[in-house]
Amino acid sequence: MAAAKMIDLIRKAGVVGAGGAGFPTHVKLDAEVDTIIANGAECEPMLEVDQQLMKHKSKEFIIALEESRKLLSAERAVIALKSKYKEAITSIKKIIEDYDQIEIFEMGNFYPAGDEQQIVYEVTGKIIPEGGIPLMVNTVVINIETLLNVYQALNSISLTQKYLTVNGEVNNPQTLKVPLGTPLKKIIELAGGAKVSDYKLIDGGPMMGKLVSEDDSVTKTTKGILVLPADHKLIIDRSVPIENDIRRSIAVCCQCRACTDVCPRNLLGHSLEPHMVMRGVAYGIDTDQDIFTQADLCCECGACDTWGCPMGLHPRRIIIEVKKQLAKNGYKRENNQEVEAVHSMYEIRKIPVERLVSRLGIREYKSHLPFSEKEINVDKIELPLQQHIGAPAESVVQLGDSVIAGDLIAKIKTDSLGANLHAAIDGTIKLLGESIVIER
Template identity: 45%
Template sequence: MDLQDIIKAAGIIGAGGAGFPTHAKLTSKAEYILLNGAECEPLLRVDQQLMEQFPDEIIRGLEAAGRTIEARKAIMGIKGKHQEVIARLRARIAALGLAGYMEVMELRDIYPAGDEQVLVHELTARIVPEVSIPLKVGCVVINSETALNIWQAMAGKPVTQTYITIAGDIPRRMTVKVPVGMAIREVIRQCGVENIDDYAVIDGGPMMGSLMNNVAGYVTKKSKGYVLLKKNHFLIRKKSVSVDQARVIGRTACEQCRMCTDLCPRYLLGHNMQPHKVMRALSYNLAGGQEQQIAQLCCECNACELFSCPVNLHPKAVNILYKQKLSEQGIKYQPTQLEFQPRSAREYRLIPSKRLVAKIGLTAFDKPAPMTQVEFRPETIHIALRQHIGAPAIPVVAIGEQVKAGQLIGDIPGNSLGAAVHASLDGTVIGNTEHSIVIKVGSYV
C-alpha cells in the first residue's frame, strides 16, 4: 500500500481540530508541508510534550507526509518559548539527515497561533483566501500527534489511543495517553477531584472548547483536553450563556466600538470578517446583506468574546447564529477578491498569550501538566462511529464477536469521505448501533 492507503486504513484524522481525515488531505500536491505545534489554547500541553518525547517519530511522520504530496520543504512551527524542544528537534533533524528538507521555525506566543490560517501566514508569509483552505496557497497542515500517528501507521499500528491534558482548578494537572472509547468521567477521575459535581468541564481548550452538559460521554480520536473549573468561574458563566440569551444581550448592549473587529485574527489577515457589522445586523434587524454573510468567515477562535469586547458581549455566538441561518437558507458568502494583504496594524494588535490567560482568569492554573503513566482498566468502551468530518463508519463486527486491540470494527462506507475506527482494547462486542460500538473489555468478559 502507498502512504495514503496506510493512513486511510489506520483511521488517522486531524488530532487537534475538527477531525478531517488525513488521507484526504494528502491527495493533492503542495509546496509546503507544515507541522502545527503551536498548541495555542491555554492550559493544554499535549503537542509540546509529544515533540519532546517522540521527536524522531514525529519528524519521520512529517517527512513521509511531505514526500507523499511532493512538498519541497517541511516546516515545523513551534512557539519560541519552548527552547528545549526546539533544540532537540533541530538536533534530531540534522542527525536524521533532513536538514536540507526540514526546519523548525519559532512562532510568537500569541493567540491564536495555532489557527491554521494564522499559522500559514506566520510560517510562509502567505495568506489563505477567504472561505478557502491552505492548499490554495500551496500548503498542507498537520499537527504533531497526527504526524506521530502517521509514523505509527507505517509501523502497522492504527489509531486506538489519544493524548489528553487534564487541567484547571484541580489538585493534579496531567497529560495522559487514553484508549479511544474510555468514559470521560473515568479519565477526569485521575486528576484528584473527589466530587465532580462541584465543577464544570470544558471539552477542549478554554477558548474554543464547549461546556459539557454532563460528563457521560466518551473519548474520541480528536479529544485533546478537559478543563475543570468551579461553576462560578468567569469562563464557565460566560460559556453558559445560550445563543438566545447572547442574541438578546447583543441587541440591547452593543455600542459598535468595533474592538471585536480590530482584534479579529482573520480580519487582521485582510479578510472581510468584521464581527461588529454582524452585531449591527442583529441590532437593527438588517436582512440579506453582506453584514450577515460575513459571519461565515468566522473561525470561532472566541477572541472577540473572551478578550476583545469591553462589555463582555457574545459576538462569536451571534456569528454562529447567522452561520446556522444562512446555511438553512442555502446562502454562501462569495469573496470579492482573491489576493489578500495583512492589515497594516496587524503587528500591533496581536494578542499575547499571557495577557489572554490573565483576562479569562486562568493565570493561577497556567502550570505544567506533565505526561503521566496511567493504566486504565475500563469495564466497557464505547467507540463512536463518527469521530471525524464526513460519513460515519459502518460496523464490520457483530454483537458477541470477540475483538483484539487494533482490529478494524468500523470501515469507511463506499467512496465517502470518512475514517475507519478500531478497537482500542481486547474484548467482546456487546452493543452495535448507528452511533457507536460497545465493547466489554477482556478481563470482564
C-alpha cells in the same frame, strides 16, 4: 515508501486531524504542494499535548514529517512552534541534523498562533483566500500528534489511543495517553479526582472548547479536558441560552467595533467584521446578504468575546448561530476574495497569551505538566461512529462479537469522506447505534 501504499496505510489506520474538526489525513496528504507545516504552536492556553510530544516523541513525528514531505513532493518541511518551547526545540534540533529539508520556525507567544490560516501566513508570508484552505497556497498543515499517528500507521498500527491534557480543578493535572472512547469521568479519576464538588467540563481549551458531560467519552479530536468550578465565568458564558445573548446584544451593543479590531481573520485581511454581523442581528438588516454570509469566514476563536468586547457581549456565539441559520436555509457565501495584504495593525494587535490567561481567570492552574504514557486499563469505552469531518463510519461488527484492540469495527462508506474506526480495548460489543460500546 510508495505513495499509494502510504496513503492506504493511513486510511486503514483511521487517522484524522488530532484536533479541530478531524479532517481525514489520508485525504489531506493526497496532494502536491510546495510546503508542509508541522503545527506545534498549540493555539489554546492550558493544553500541552503537542509541546510535550515534540519533546518526548521528536524522532517519531519527524520521521512521519519527512515521509509526508516526500509524499506531497514538498520542497520544504517546517516545524512551527512557539519560541518558549525550549525543551522541545532542543529535542528537535538533535534529530533534524540528519534532514536537510526540515527546518524550525519559531513563533511568538500569541493567540491564536496555532490557527492554520495564521500559521500559514507566519511561515510562508502567503494569505489563504477568504473561506479557503492551505492547499490554495500550495501548503499543507498537519498537527504534531497527527504526525505521530501517521508514524504509527506506517508501521501498521491503527489509531486506538489519544493523548490529552487534563487541567484545572484536579489534584494531579497532567498529559496522558488513554484508549479512545474512555469516559471523561475516568479521565478525572486518572488526574487524581476533582478538587471541587460542583464542577463542569470543557472539551478543548478555554477559548474554543465546548461544554461536555462526564458521561461523554474521548474522541480522536479531544486535545484536553478542562475541569472548572460550575460558577466560573467560562462555564457561565457557555451556559447562557443563545436567545439571551441576542437580546443583550440588541440592547447593549454600541457598535464600537472592538470585536472587529481584534478579529484574527480581519487582521489577515479577510472581510469579516463581527460588529457588522452584530448590527445586522440587532436591526434586522436583510438588504445586504454579505453582512450575514461573512459569518462563514469566522474561525470561532473567541478573540472578539474575550479580548475584544468591552461590554461583555458574545459576538462569537451570535456569529455561530448565524452560521447555523445560513446552513439551515442553504445560504452560501459566493463572493470570497483573494487577499493582497494583512491589516496594517496585524503585528500590534496580536493577543499576548499571558495577558489572555489572566483575563480568562485561569492563571492559578499549572503549566509544564507531567507527561505519562503509562498503560491505562478501561473496562468500558464508547466510540461514536463520527469523530471526523464527513460521513459516519459504517459498523462491521455485531452485538456480542468479541474484539481485540486494533480490530476494525467500522469502516469508511464507499466513495465518501470519512475515517475507519478500531476497537481501543479487548472486549465484547455491547451496544450498536450512533456509537459502539465495548466492555471487557
